[in-house]
Amino acid sequence: MVKTALQIGSLSLKNPVLAASGTFGFGREMARFQDLSRLGGICSKGLTLHPRAGNPPPRVAETSCGMLNSVGLQNPGLDAFLRDELPFMRQLGCAVIVNVAGHSTDEYCEMCRRLDQTAIDAIELNLSCPNVREGCMLIGSEARQIESLIRQVKLETKKPVWAKLTPNVTSIADMALAAQRGGADAIVLINTLLGMAIDHRTRRPVLGNNTGGLSGPAIKPVALRMVAEVSRLVDLPLIGVGGIMNGQDALEFLVAGASAVEVGTASLIRPAACQDILAEMQALARVDGVDDLAEYRGTLQLWGG
Amino acid sequence: MLPEDPIEHAVTIRSVRRLNSLTAVLVLDAPLIAAAATPGQFVNVTCDQFLRRPIGIMAVQRREGLIELGIRAVGAGTRNLLQKKPGDPLSVLGPLGHGFQLDGLRRVITVGGGSGVFPLFFVQQVCRERGIDALAVCGYRSKNESILRDEYAGLGCQTLFAADAGDLDVAGQAADALAQLLRQLPPVPGTAILTCGPRPMMQAVAELARRNQLPCQVSLEERMACGIGVCLVCACQVKADGKTGYQRCCVDGPVFDAEVVAW
Numbered sequence A: 001m002v003k004t005a006l007q008i009g010s011l012s013l014k015n016p017v018l019a020a021s022g023t024f025g026f027g028r029e030m031a032r033f034q035d036l037s038r039l040g041g042i043c044s045k046g047l048t049l050h051p052r053a054g055n056p057p058p059r060v061a062e063t064s065c066g067m068l069n070s071v072g073l074q075n076p077g078l079d080a081f082l083r084d085e086l087p088f089m090r091q092l093g094c095a096v097i098v099n100v101a102g103h104s105t106d107e108y109c110e111m112c113r114r115l116d117q118t119a120i121d122a123i124e125l126n127l128s129c130p131n132v133r134e135g136c137m138l139i140g141s142e143a144r145q146i147e148s149l150i151r152q153v154k155l156e157t158k159k160p161v162w163a164k165l166t167p168n169v170t171s172i173a174d175m176a177l178a179a180q181r182g183g184a185d186a187i188v189l190i191n192t193l194l195g196m197a198i199d200h201r202t203r204r205p206v207l208g209n210n211t212g213g214l215s216g217p218a219i220k221p222v223a224l225r226m227v228a229e230v231s232r233l234v235d236l237p238l239i240g241v242g243g244i245m246n247g248q249d250a251l252e253f254l255v256a257g258a259s260a261v262e263v264g265t266a267s268l269i270r271p272a273a274c275q276d277i278l279a280e281m282q283a284l285a286r287v288d289g290v291d292d293l294a295e296y297r298g299t300l301q302l303w304g305g
Numbered sequence B: 001m002l003p004e005d006p007i008e009h010a011v012t013i014r015s016v017r018r019l020n021s022l023t024a025v026l027v028l029d030a031p032l033i034a035a036a037a038t039p040g041q042f043v044n045v046t047c048d049q050f051l052r053r054p055i056g057i058m059a060v061q062r063r064e065g066l067i068e069l070g071i072r073a074v075g076a077g078t079r080n081l082l083q084k085k086p087g088d089p090l091s092v093l094g095p096l097g098h099g100f101q102l103d104g105l106r107r108v109i110t111v112g113g114g115s116g117v118f119p120l121f122f123v124q125q126v127c128r129e130r131g132i133d134a135l136a137v138c139g140y141r142s143k144n145e146s147i148l149r150d151e152y153a154g155l156g157c158q159t160l161f162a163a164d165a166g167d168l169d170v171a172g173q174a175a176d177a178l179a180q181l182l183r184q185l186p187p188v189p190g191t192a193i194l195t196c197g198p199r200p201m202m203q204a205v206a207e208l209a210r211r212n213q214l215p216c217q218v219s220l221e222e223r224m225a226c227g228i229g230v231c232l233v234c235a236c237q238v239k240a241d242g243k244t245g246y247q248r249c250c251v252d253g254p255v256f257d258a259e260v261v262a263w
Helices: A028-032 A078-090 A105-116 A143-154 A172-182 A217-231 A247-256 A265-269 A273-288 B031-036 B076-082 B114-130 B149-154 B174-184 B199-211
Strands: A006-008 A011-013 A017-019 A041-043 A060-063 A066-069 A095-100 A122-126 A161-165 A186-189 A193-195 A212-215 A238-241 A260-263 B008-020 B023-029 B042-045 B053-061 B066-072 B089-096 B107-113 B133-140 B158-163 B191-196 B216-219 B235-240 B243-248 B255-257
Touching: A017 A273, A060 A212, A066 A217, A066 A265, A078 A095, A078 A105, A095 A105, A105 A122, A105 A143, A122 A143, A143 A161, A143 A172, A161 A172, A172 A186, A172 A217, A186 A217, A212 A217, A217 A238, A217 A247, A238 A247, A247 A260, A247 A273, A260 A273, A265 A273, B008 B031, B023 B076, B031 B053, B031 B066, B031 B089, B042 B066, B053 B076, B053 B089, B053 B114, B066 B076, B066 B114, B107 B114, B107 B174, B107 B199, B114 B133, B114 B149, B114 B191, B133 B149, B133 B174, B149 B158, B158 B174, B174 B199, B191 B199, B199 B216
Parallel strands: A017 A041, A017 A260, A041 A095, A095 A122, A122 A161, A161 A186, A186 A238, A238 A260, B107 B133, B107 B191, B133 B158, B191 B216
Antiparallel strands: A006 A011, A060 A066, A066 A212, A193 A212, B008 B023, B008 B089, B023 B066, B042 B053, B042 B089, B053 B066, B216 B255, B235 B243
């Protein structure tokens, strides 16, 4: 048996495969495809304080090796989540990570204050959704705002706070260092890349929101580079996400420096992707003669230095 | 907690029936889907593109464990599906979605436009099995582009074919043919209109149904990704509790009561 258990700070996970926010709902629809108790954890759909309708359709455009989405954080709001979804998630037997998206610092703080009283395992601060006008990526592209937001949120909760960063910045290193200074417990790299699809006949963007977030294998090299870069600069656990479609992809993120991974777009094509990827990681480890997945972590040796 | 109801199936293609240069019927060996599917539901199938493609179920042969999918080439993915050969493997998720409601109905009029006639054929098949009186209106651009005319005629129900080009029973659109049919038809309690096709056509059909005080169910289409309700990209505007909001076409639909659709 290949050992899979790990720690993200104070949080113990039974394995490093988590379902990424926005690709797994609250787990309900996915229970018919796999034994969810065997996942490392589930990151909830991004939540806002109040319900959000989301952006006008079309909200999806297929691309070479990926897709653009412009959902825009459609969600039932924190109250409905706590009432209708959290009890279900709680009994699944895997870690429950709540993705929190605010319009403002006050909203992030209020949500974290209220989540502090609940039985969730960690808060994933969404500093990176590219499909909304306020908060999220706007905060996440300014190092000073990242630092200040995390510092304030940490005063409201004792739950582990993970900062999910956007790749749409000039320096991911600056953003990660800001998250560390603010007191984040872990850093999640990366959210989607801002993109656009155009119909040359109508001369219109395909997406109703004009732009959307690019995900899938197309962004894996960007995500790997960012994990590798950040892992050399910060001392926090990293969670890698971006285009992971199979076990080999996931191991590459561990080598780059991630402690765990999130699987997103793959679940939209293969609903049992998380479970399959974990099994593939273990099978590959056996071939490599590795008996603990943690042995891969941060073992990347760069050329020339 | 183990998954008790797997719906991801590795299936093979039994046969491919070309209808014209742009359309074909794929017959798949998929006994579990054949056993469970109801009219208006769809499957999400792999192709050579990144995402799956949602395809309405056109018919099932329950005893043989087969499902039939009517496919029209609209882009690279559906073009690839049309090139499939017998024996080719396909990953199929399904049956998916909330289909047409036939319970309590005594007479059903299906109104299809273009490739919308595919999923409505399944409605006709089940109406026959369940002894529900059924009539059909099928609208096309022209006789040349018409599909499934022999299959609909073979059902033995009253069928009206319309073509914009004027070379079939009724010159005009499916809604024009429906209007003509409704003028001749003696009213029967428990009649409903079930429609699938281009959105303007369905809106015209829904309006006609409303004027004739007949309930109407419409099968909406949106670009989808997962097809199982987690990604929220297939949002369609629906009225609920006096407010308009987005629902998921894949699991809350694709069939909705015409009265709740925000046209």
